[in-house]
Amino acid sequence: MATARTCLVTSACGACVALAGALAMQPRLNPAYAEEQPPRAAASAPPRVPAIDAALQALLDQHEAAGLVALVAQNGTVIHQSAIGSANLEESRPMTADAMFWIASMTKPMTASAVMILEEEGRLSIDDPVSKHIPSFANLKLSDGSPVKETLLIRHLLTHTSGLSGLERPPGPETRTLEEQANLMAQAPLAFEPGSKWAYGSSLEVAGRIVEVASGQPFDEFLAERVFRPLDMREATFVLSDEQAARLATTYRVNESRDGLTPGRNRYVSNVPGIRQTPMPSGGLFATVRDVQRFYQMLLNDGELEGVRILQPETVARMTSLQTGELPTGFTPGNGWGLGVCIVRAPQGVSEALSPGSFGHGGAHGTQVWCDPERHALYVLMLQRADLPNSDNSEFRRLLQNEGLRALDAQ
Template sequence: MLASPWTLSRVLTVLLCLAVACPALAQEKRRKPPAIESVNEAVAKHINDNDVAGAVTLVIEDGKVVHLSGLGKANLKADKPMRPGAMFAIASMTKPITATALMTLVEEGKVGLDDPVSKYIPEFAEVKLDGKLLDKPITVRQCLTHTAGLGGSQRVVGSLESTAKEIAQRPLRYEPGTKWEYSPGLNVVGRVIEVASGKPYGEFLQERILDPLKMNATTFHPNEKQKSRIATLYAKDKDSGELTEADSWIGNFETDPYPNPSAGLYSTARDLSKFYNMMLNGGFLGDAKILSRDSVKELTKLQTGDIVTGFTPGNGWGLGYCVVQEPQGVTESLSKGSFGHGGAFGTQSWGDPEKKRAYILLVQRSNFPNSDASELRKDFQNAAAAALNK
């Protein structure tokens, strides 16, 4: 019995749809990055132990995403799953991005690393230590390496211009260049960027870093659609061990609206992987050239000599980046020369130039005793390295 013309037409239509859809579905499947099971198991343990509500982890190797996973909850009360595309307040992970933006001005000859900060912010000519003017001025390099003697809050109040002037009036904590102490130095650098470029810091960062790298989900001011993707910040109750919602000025675009060079960005794992891919590739990503290879080396080489620095043993400091000198403990799976930064809410991003890898951990937990030294970070990095070293 012959099929009716209507039936033949219907069959042909279905076959045509499948021919069009199948390659697209296959391509989508190919694009989906793998999740390394041992990494998921290592991270899930900390979610089950109520260390964090959820986490996004990403690993790149040789320019490719070899692991991407979202586990746990982005919001516990709403029972909202943590998706790989969730957005996070990355806090001090903003600092290396600011330093990289400044280096584009250094390449253009508009800023010198050893320039006195007072060249751009005149109030720094009046900085005093123990009531006396300095014999040698504070330099841009010292602000980038946290060796300038600056102290106090890293908040931006009003504007970077007013904040930098206020920082210059604070008493120095030590002779510049003699010690390391975590500081608001990158806020000073943000103001140097504004003066040298003639543009607001946030606009300059967008133009030089975020747009060229297509970091479209990285911003100081999430829009309404992006706000729905932000993971909730939690603190762990010391008595009950339960996670409760928490507040912070960091990343709070309502109370602290001015872009903060030290701590203000929101981002995603994929966006941060673009930034670290660029750094591991010597300043390039696809058609985008951000820096020269020499500038990348300058940013990520040891700048602090024998001065003891950082939040975990065996580290030194580059320009806005922490640099691993002697891998140990939480950094044992990283190679010497690895560079990166942590954030106040447990976020971590580290590039390993020897292995051509980067490890990105995104969580939102406000009262880690020392997020750089967290067991979660260690377990994540070790599990990923073990799987990839096989």
């Protein structure tokens, strides 16, 4: 039986072991990331807070995950970064700081940022009808067959108040274009009138298609050109290179006897020669902890990082302020929703260490980031566990934030 304690050390990432060998042999398929990256400079060991490592290691010892990377920063300075446990138990590969992770729905805020860039440039408004950019969204109907009374707006896509249903996913690589996916979603009835309820879903797929229409570029190329490269998010990608695949953290799930871990499935780790997998705006990105940190530090800095401005301060303020009023939202009590991000309205439970107004997003396999503007703090957690009952309410997140806050207060 493999255990999570077999490996320890400095930073991490995740996905499916059954495909790791095949992945390592595949070419890079996404032209937006075809450029060779400069070699990573050797860095001094980052600071570590022993209490954070101890709290998270205890969960690894209970087979809650194989390994993880955790980061806490304040005022743009990292006060803790560690990679503990294993990136792949079968290979005895330790977790490392440059591990690649499938960040799943943490893709959504990056998609929202692309929409907001285009709004700043006057190429769209979030109050535009979706049908202005995708005509198939005209004449929508509700599930009872009656016409929709409220116009479906781009803002509804970003706040999960659209009423749109998700698509059935094929078992293999997703090869439908974003245009095809959006048109298929337009054919399905809405679950409710736009703006009347909150229901988490895949509406950011449609937002990604709107980015293509408004910009005239493929979605992944727009993100790479306007967000990833300017922010030096050098590893963020929808398609893993051979070298990145070798650093991918394996996705695990708890075994039937609940005394160990077994490899889990990750449908996004399915590179196939000759097939270009669709870059999914709702959940297709892979990244390192550094990539995630840099994107959210930009938001904490009101849209700028190291002299590079991605968004105007007023745009970031709109994205990170409550947009859903009193509508009940998920995934834990006390939350609301901004434009592409979750907002902490009343800290409690897993969010008890955060200030009101904190914002962030999680991913299906346990990844998470929270920004606390009141404390100028940033918490990033990267792990790959396929069967967490509620990844947004995991003990990993609560402990990182609680121990991270103690470390901030002790400074």
